[in-house]
Amino acid sequence: MTSLRGLAGTLLPAMAFLAFARPEIWEPCVEVVPNITYDCMEQNLYKIPSSIPSSAKHLDLSFNPLMFLGSQSFTAFPELEVLDLSRCEIQRIEDDAYWGLNYLSTLILTGNPIQILAPGAFSGLLSLQKLVAVEINLSSLENFPIGHLKTLKELNVAHNLIHSFKLPKYFSYLTNLEYLDLSNNKIQNIYHKDLHVLYNKSKLSLDLSLNPFDFIQPGAFDKMRLQELTLRSNFDNTNVMKTCIQGLAGLEVNQLVLGEFKNERHIEEFDKSALEGLCSVATEEFRLPYLDDFPNNFNGFFDCLVNVSAVSLANLHLKSLEGLPNGLKWQSLEMVRCKVNNFPPFAIPSLKRFSFTANRVENSFAGLTLKSLEFLDLSGNGMSFKGCCSLKDLETPNLKYLNLSFNDVITMSSNFMGLELLEHLEFQYSTLKQTSEFSVFLSLSKLLYLDISYTHTHVAFPGIFSGLVSLQVLKMAGNSFKDNTLSSIFAELTNLTFLDLSKCQLEYVSQGVFDKLLRLQFLNMSYNDFLLLDALSFKPLHTLQGLDLSFNRIASSNGQELQNFPSNLTTLNLTQNPFDCSCEHQSFLQWITDQKRLLVEAEQLECVTPPDMQGKMVLSFRNDTCQIPKVIIIVTVVSVLVVSVIACLVYKFYFHLMLLAGCKKYGRGENTYDAFVVYSSQDEDWVRNELVKNLEEGVPPFKLCLHYRDFIPGVAIAANIIQEGFHKSRKVIVVVSQHFIQSRWCIFEYEIAQTWQFLSSQSGIIFIVLQKLEKSLLRQQVELYRLLSRNTYLEWEDHALGRHIFWRRLRKALMDGKTWSPEGTADAENIQQEATTLT
Numbered sequence: 001m002t003s004l005r006g007l008a009g010t011l012l013p014a015m016a017f018l019a020f021a022r023p024e025i026w027e028p029c030v031e032v033v034p035n036i037t038y039d040c041m042e043q044n045l046y047k048i049p050s051s052i053p054s055s056a057k058h059l060d061l062s063f064n065p066l067m068f069l070g071s072q073s074f075t076a077f078p079e080l081e082v083l084d085l086s087r088c089e090i091q092r093i094e095d096d097a098y099w100g101l102n103y104l105s106t107l108i109l110t111g112n113p114i115q116i117l118a119p120g121a122f123s124g125l126l127s128l129q130k131l132v133a134v135e136i137n138l139s140s141l142e143n144f145p146i147g148h149l150k151t152l153k154e155l156n157v158a159h160n161l162i163h164s165f166k167l168p169k170y171f172s173y174l175t176n177l178e179y180l181d182l183s184n185n186k187i188q189n190i191y192h193k194d195l196h197v198l199y200n201k202s203k204l205s206l207d208l209s210l211n212p213f214d215f216i217q218p219g220a221f222d223k224m225r226l227q228e229l230t231l232r233s234n235f236d237n238t239n240v241m242k243t244c245i246q247g248l249a250g251l252e253v254n255q256l257v258l259g260e261f262k263n264e265r266h267i268e269e270f271d272k273s274a275l276e277g278l279c280s281v282a283t284e285e286f287r288l289p290y291l292d293d294f295p296n297n298f299n300g301f302f303d304c305l306v307n308v309s310a311v312s313l314a315n316l317h318l319k320s321l322e323g324l325p326n327g328l329k330w331q332s333l334e335m336v337r338c339k340v341n342n343f344p345p346f347a348i349p350s351l352k353r354f355s356f357t358a359n360r361v362e363n364s365f366a367g368l369t370l371k372s373l374e375f376l377d378l379s380g381n382g383m384s385f386k387g388c389c390s391l392k393d394l395e396t397p398n399l400k401y402l403n404l405s406f407n408d409v410i411t412m413s414s415n416f417m418g419l420e421l422l423e424h425l426e427f428q429y430s431t432l433k434q435t436s437e438f439s440v441f442l443s444l445s446k447l448l449y450l451d452i453s454y455t456h457t458h459v460a461f462p463g464i465f466s467g468l469v470s471l472q473v474l475k476m477a478g479n480s481f482k483d484n485t486l487s488s489i490f491a492e493l494t495n496l497t498f499l500d501l502s503k504c505q506l507e508y509v510s511q512g513v514f515d516k517l518l519r520l521q522f523l524n525m526s527y528n529d530f531l532l533l534d535a536l537s538f539k540p541l542h543t544l545q546g547l548d549l550s551f552n553r554i555a556s557s558n559g560q561e562l563q564n565f566p567s568n569l570t571t572l573n574l575t576q577n578p579f580d581c582s583c584e585h586q587s588f589l590q591w592i593t594d595q596k597r598l599l600v601e602a603e604q605l606e607c608v609t610p611p612d613m614q615g616k617m618v619l620s621f622r623n624d625t626c627q628i629p630k631v632i633i634i635v636t637v638v639s640v641l642v643v644s645v646i647a648c649l650v651y652k653f654y655f656h657l658m659l660l661a662g663c664k665k666y667g668r669g670e671n672t673y674d675a676f677v678v679y680s681s682q683d684e685d686w687v688r689n690e691l692v693k694n695l696e697e698g699v700p701p702f703k704l705c706l707h708y709r710d711f712i713p714g715v716a717i718a719a720n721i722i723q724e725g726f727h728k729s730r731k732v733i734v735v736v737s738q739h740f741i742q743s744r745w746c747i748f749e750y751e752i753a754q755t756w757q758f759l760s761s762q763s764g765i766i767f768i769v770l771q772k773l774e775k776s777l778l779r780q781q782v783e784l785y786r787l788l789s790r791n792t793y794l795e796w797e798d799h800a801l802g803r804h805i806f807w808r809r810l811r812k813a814l815m816d817g818k819t820w821s822p823e824g825t826a827d828a829e830n831i832q833q834e835a836t837t838l839t
């Protein structure tokens with residue numbers, strides 16, 4: 001016992017050590033993409049793990065206490081493209097730290113309190129495009145050693161301690177620079193002399209947000225062109241803002257972003273005059289994302305912005321939308337996440353795009369008069385719409401795109417009269433009323449795309465989609481149908497290529513529903529309640545490529561020909577259906593196996609019934625399990641057949657069997673009679689007068705069995721024939737005559753005799769032919785004919801000599817096998833001798 005414990009005491013730590021020593025166990029990095037992407041975030045690493053292959057391209061080392069980067073720290077990973085060193089407590093970066101990273105395009109150094117940055121820290125890095133140096137305790141760009149990074153496109157030095165916007169000379173060499181983020185630094189003043197390196201940088205986007213501006217020298221940006229300038233939360237009051245914006249005079253900028261951030265520096269009492277300077281700035285797009293103290297109306301606000309082509313207002317509280325200047329040239333207006341008291345009654349004749357999304361609006365939709373408008377996105381406002389839609393409600397005769405998704409109740413009251421140019425119409429997740437009462441989309445003969453998913457639409461009216469002759473995409477997931485039956489509502493949609501009918505509680509598809517959809521490529525009927533796979537209903541869809549029937553209640557096919565499935569189908573999703581894997585459906589299950597290349601996740605299809613197959617895979621279903629019942633059926637049929645054949649045989653050969661039973665019973669015991677005479681009653685005279693006389697009264701006397709004399713009365717004739725006649729007689733004398741052959745009874749007796757002869761295996765039948773028989777008559781009785789022609793028989797001849805010979809021969813034949821008590825004539829002695837030699 002103690003030795004065991006001792007052994008365990010030594011073994012267990014050793015095993016633990018071994019387990020720990022295995023590289024897989026302590027491997028700190030997650031292999032996201034093998035040999036390419038490694039994530040070593042927050043693993044308390046003091047150095048770069050050696051287990052990472054040299055082929056790695058993406059390496060995330062963030063949140064590890066690396067402390068410093070020595071020279072040539074990354075030469076083991078020459079393929080690196082992205083290196084993340086965020087918050088690695090790096091204080092010192094030595095010369096040539098990134099030496100050899102010739103393919104590195106992104107370097108992230110965010111959140112390192114760098115105190116010593118060697119002049120050659122970034123040497124090499126021949127391909128660097130993006131340098132993120134946010135929050136690295138950088139106090140000036142002057143000594144930031146990046147002047148040689150000619151490939152640099154994006155430089156982010158936000159959240160540092162930079163005081164001066166004096167851009168060092170090396171910026172003029174960074175000819176590829178497109179984005180410079182200097183936000184959240186300490187810049188207060190901008191002077192003209194600081195900016196001359198920016199003159200040739202018309203592609204540059206410049207973010208100076210969150211710097212505490214005091215002053216911008218007028219003309220500092222004069223004749224300068226920029227792609228984008230962002231100034232958010234830079235000003236403490238209206239006056240500073242006003243002078244600074246005036247300082248922008250002469251700037252030409254594609255996109256100007258002014259505004260604030262929530263909970264950051266903001267202007268307490270904003271005055272519209274602050275924007276006066278914008279009249280001297282040429283801009284295409286103006287964005288205003290958040291302004292804490294937005295004025296009560298637009299009066300004077302946009303006076304200097306009448307010529308911009310796009311305006312975007314986000315997160316503003318717009319108490320009144322009055323006061324827009326005349327002569328606006330705006331083509332695009334976006335209002336996002338604003339709080340709006342009234343739905344905007346804008347009349348901007350030039351406007352082509354209007355996005356009014358995710359706003360909080362207090363009233364419902366009102367009319368819009370925007371004659372040039374082509375694109376209208378009113379989604380996500382939770383508003384209701386009392387009468388939709390016609391030119392009366394939306395005076396937008398050029399409208400092509402209308403998005404009314406994610407709103408409240410939209411009551412359909414007209415059929416888009418006057419809005420015939422619409423190509424794209426979307427209502428998803430709004431509640432549609434009266435959709436199924438008339439042909440609401442009747443005017444939209446140019447519509448290509450319609451989305452009424454999850455609109456609580458109950459489809460009962462067959463003409464619901466009348467008029468949509470060009471429609472290509474129809475999405476109507478999450479609605480319901482009358483009687484849960486898909487009826488013929490698609491008759492006019494001959495150009496439809498995509499149809500989504502998922503989550504519609506459908507149980508049946510009526511006949512001919514898809515007959516006209518000759519271009520349909522994709523059909524989604526997942527999440528419905530179909531019980532059967534109805535191949536026939538998909539037959540007309542010759543161009544169908546994808547069919548999604550997952551998440552239904554399909555247990556099997558409905559037995560119709562599965563080869564009717566569209567031949568161009570490439571994807572069939574039948575996952576999550578409760579398949580019935582009983583033999584009854586074996587052709588369906590076989591079909592699934594045959595089509596497994598077509599089926600999505602065929603290996604994962606599971607049987608649900610019968611209980612013994614539950615949880616098993618459909619593909620594991622074997623046809624041979626269904627063969628056992630077949631065998632049983634075959635065996636049953638065969639035995640029934642055999643039994644009936646036997647019964648027939650027994651019925652037919654009943655007497656033969658009786659004979660057989662008798663043979664067993666009587667064996668070859670003593671016989672009462674020497675011969676049983678079979679004859680036709682028509683020949684009875686001859687039998688009485690000739691046969692009986694000659695044989696019974698002759699010497700030796702033979703005892704004959706004659707039915708008129710010896711049969712027991714009251715017993716059936718057939719039984720008598722067998723029991724008295726055959727069983728008790730040694731021989732059978734068959735008296736063949738014309739009458740005999742014509743008598744069915746006689747023939748029966750003769751057949752029994754034959755069997756008797758076969759069973760007693762001795763030649764016991766003696767044939768006597770009474771008169772010459774007609775050959776043709778005899779031939780009818782084929783067996784008899786055969787026997788007569790094969791055996792010798794006695795022919796009765798009615799003259800003295802003939803008789804003598806006849807009786808002699810007959811007696812001789814009867815003597816065969818007879819036990820004999822001597823009593824004798826010469827004749828008899830002769831016979832006796834023969835007899836004794838015989839026995």
Ligand SMILES: *[C@@H]1O[C@H](CO)[C@@H](O)[C@H](O)[C@H]1NC(C)=O
Pocket residue numbers: 034035053055
């Ligand atoms: C990863 O690289 C190793 C060595 O170069 C190679 O043997 C292995 O096949 C690679 N694995 C993958 C998934 O590419």
Ligand SMILES: *[C@@H]1O[C@H](CO)[C@@H](O)[C@H](O)[C@H]1NC(C)=O
Pocket residue numbers: 113114115137139
């Ligand atoms: C930032 O750098 C200065 C020197 O430029 C140093 O005095 C200061 O301690 C550094 N701050 C941090 C947080 O490392």
Ligand SMILES: *[C@@H]1O[C@H](CO)[C@@H](O)[C@H](O)[C@H]1NC(C)=O
Pocket residue numbers: 172196197199200
């Ligand atoms: C701007 O570029 C032009 C020609 O591309 C050049 O002549 C001029 O010197 C450049 N100006 C500056 C300030 O780099």
Ligand SMILES: *[C@@H]1O[C@H](CO)[C@@H](O)[C@H](O)[C@H]1NC(C)=O
Pocket residue numbers: 279303304305306307
């Ligand atoms: C707008 O453009 C027109 C002519 O194109 C010009 O007369 C007007 O001054 C411009 N307005 C502003 C505010 O730039």
Ligand SMILES: *[C@@H]1O[C@H](CO)[C@@H](O)[C@H](O)[C@H]1NC(C)=O
Pocket residue numbers: 357379380403404405406426
């Ligand atoms: C319509 O609006 C909804 C909600 O904003 C959005 O999800 C959807 O993508 C929009 N449709 C299009 C085609 O952009």
Ligand SMILES: *[C@@H]1O[C@H](CO)[C@@H](O)[C@H](O)[C@H]1NC(C)=O
Pocket residue numbers: 469470495
């Ligand atoms: C259906 O589409 C075809 C080809 O995309 C186009 O030629 C035809 O005009 C369309 N039919 C209708 C009614 O729009």
Ligand SMILES: *[C@@H]1O[C@H](CO)[C@@H](O)[C@H](O)[C@H]1NC(C)=O
Pocket residue numbers: 477502503524525526527548
């Ligand atoms: C079909 O619709 C369901 C639910 O709406 C969705 O989850 C599924 O991705 C769709 N199928 C395809 C192939 O897009």
Ligand SMILES: *[C@@H]1O[C@H](CO)[C@@H](O)[C@H](O)[C@H]1NC(C)=O
Pocket residue numbers: 542543568
């Ligand atoms: C089936 O697809 C092929 C190739 O994508 C196309 O040529 C053929 O016309 C399609 N068959 C039918 C009936 O649409």
Ligand SMILES: *[C@@H]1O[C@H](CO)[C@@H](O)[C@H](O)[C@H]1NC(C)=O
Pocket residue numbers: 526548550551571573600
């Ligand atoms: C069915 O399979 C297709 C193809 O893999 C997939 O896009 C679709 O999302 C699946 N359907 C559902 C409801 O998951």
